[in-house]
Amino acid sequence: MEVRTQATRIRIEDNDRVTITEWRFAPGAETGWHRHAIDYVIVYRTPARMMVETKSERKAVEIAAGQAMFRRAPIEHNVINEGDSEVVFVETEIK
Numbered sequence: 001m002e003v004r005t006q007a008t009r010i011r012i013e014d015n016d017r018v019t020i021t022e023w024r025f026a027p028g029a030e031t032g033w034h035r036h037a038i039d040y041v042i043v044y045r046t047p048a049r050m051m052v053e054t055k056s057e058r059k060a061v062e063i064a065a066g067q068a069m070f071r072r073a074p075i076e077h078n079v080i081n082e083g084d085s086e087v088v089f090v091e092t093e094i095k
Helices: none
Strands: 008-014 018-025 034-036 040-044 048-053 058-063 068-071 075-081 087-094
Touching: 018 075, 048 087
Parallel strands: none
Antiparallel strands: 008 018, 018 087, 034 075, 040 068, 040 087, 048 058, 048 075
16 A cells, blocks of 8 residues: 655634634645545635545545635535645635
């Protein structure tokens, strides 16, 4: 089994309404398998070529800088930077 570098995260804000986190992925880095229990929004600061793994599929995704996405919970997945450059996005979990 391949061992990947872990993406890093910095908590920007955490209050009774939202949790905002900046994620940084070196090339090949991953989040590791995790579960979202609440809805969230992601805004990409950089372009990205990501692989999103769920229990049922692997999906390649190309994302432009500035693109935003809403995801409804619950979801369990692993996200991997498959590009050659660092990927940065901001995740806002809606409580």
